[in-house]
Amino acid sequence: MATTFHTTGTTGDPKQVFFTHRQLVLHTLAFTSTLASQPQGQNLTRADVYMPITPMFHVHAWGAPYAVTMLGLKQVYPGRYDPSTLLRLRRTEDVSFSHCVPTLLRMLIDAAAGEPLGPWTIVIGGSALPPALVEEAFEVGITTLAGFGMSETGPVIALARGEAEDSHGLSRAGFALPLVYAKIDGKRGGELVLRAPWLTQGYGSQDASDTLWEDGWLHTGDVAEKDADGAIRIVDRLKDVIKSGGEWISSIDLEARLMEDAAVSEAAVVGIAHPRWGERPIAFVTAAPDEIISEERLYDALSKQAVAGQISRYAIPSIIHVADGLPRTSVGKIDKKALREIAIALAADAAAAVEAQSKVAGA
Known part of the structure; x- marks a missing residue:
């Protein structure tokens, strides 16, 4: 070692x-x-x-x-x-x-x-x-x-x-x-699996190591596709793919679409549980310097893409939250575990607000 x-x-x-x-x-x-x-x-x-x-x-x-x-x-x-x-x-x-x-x-x-x-x-x-x-x-x-x-x-x-x-x-x-031998495992939802002489032999835990190297391939946990020229394209992390209304939604694709707006500096999308739709995407965006994000414009752009068939209508986030910054790990990556907790709280607040408005309307 x-x-x-x-x-x-x-x-x-x-x-x-x-x-x-x-x-x-x-x-x-x-x-x-x-x-x-x-x-x-x-x-x-x-x-x-x-x-x-x-x-x-x-x-x-x-x-x-x-x-x-x-x-x-x-x-x-x-x-x-x-x-x-x-x-x-x-x-x-x-x-x-x-x-x-x-x-x-x-x-x-x-x-x-x-x-x-x-x-x-x-x-x-x-x-x-x-x-x-x-x-x-x-x-x-x-x-x-x-x-x-x-x-x-x-x-x-x-x-x-x-x-x-x-x-x-x-x-x-x-x-x-x-x-490197890379292939797409269709039996596991298109997961990218690998063989190469420098891949880690395992984790500290034997059970985790056996799962990592199931069937003699290292399982990346990434859903991937291969383009016509042989290049690998990552669709999403298996844990980050969102299933809403029976449709699979790529958080990576949705983030890229949100960032097409010139006012958006960064975007991150997570899925949270929903009693009717299974999961719903929640989006977080930050503004570029000297820019103001229009949530209405973002929703409008995504709605047009859904009408054009470029994305599923279920991919339009339930919430687009404009944040001052996004939580990070020690290496500067966006911490989606932390974002998921924030998203759950935002969804609960939104549901409570809708319920309060219903009660007022009913009264």
Whole structure:
């Protein structure tokens, strides 16, 4: 054993994973060879200057420090992730390659206030990369591409690539790395399952390990599809898929649609139990700098998409809550467990208000 740490536990209890020296070496070789073969502007070369914007304790800082050390790149370690410090270091140290979660990319773009930041390649992971955010980053000179992985996979098993302005292509989970066997398990609702020589052998608990490696495949807990070109596209987490009125609703897709509104900086959708419809989606949105969110406009846009058949009418959230901020985990990911508790409270308040109005009307 070389390393051990715990998962972030955004949808369940944290679990301990571990990796051997051999696994770290194999992951480094596969990840580095993939980055080297990416299109120009989406790749990593010996001329790049590397600055991580992901904590070192978060899945080996996504394995990148091993790769850049092997290549002998200049490395810049910023300490706390303060946007102004990160932007200053990017300028003074000529940083050209980084990685982070979407939240931190959002903070960098906002802090830059239109200042050109390129050329800067940033791999995005930890949660879904909305196409709208890819486009915003491109406008300030940042090339973003999604990477996919999890604590159990050490982490990278896929990386996006595509045309420079192909926001939908670059926001997909992408193409499997060398030595990764990825397939969609139709028997389990389209779950992405994996085999690769660097995946964790298990958790601290034997029962949990057996579940993770059921039938000899590592079960990611992600619902996925494969596009015609072979790229993996994550539809949702199994635990986050919402079933309402007999329809399956992707929280990732709904979040991306909400973020198409220029006033929305971030969006998160969770499902909560409903006595009639099984579950109902509750949406949380935050405003972009100097913007005011119109809930009516968001509802109207989603309603038009439902009429056009682009989404189910059940996907229109019961509540769209404008928040000052969203709860985070220690690595900056949106904490959906915490959001679900807030959503339950919001729904209870809304139901109580409707009941009170009924009583007044009846009187």
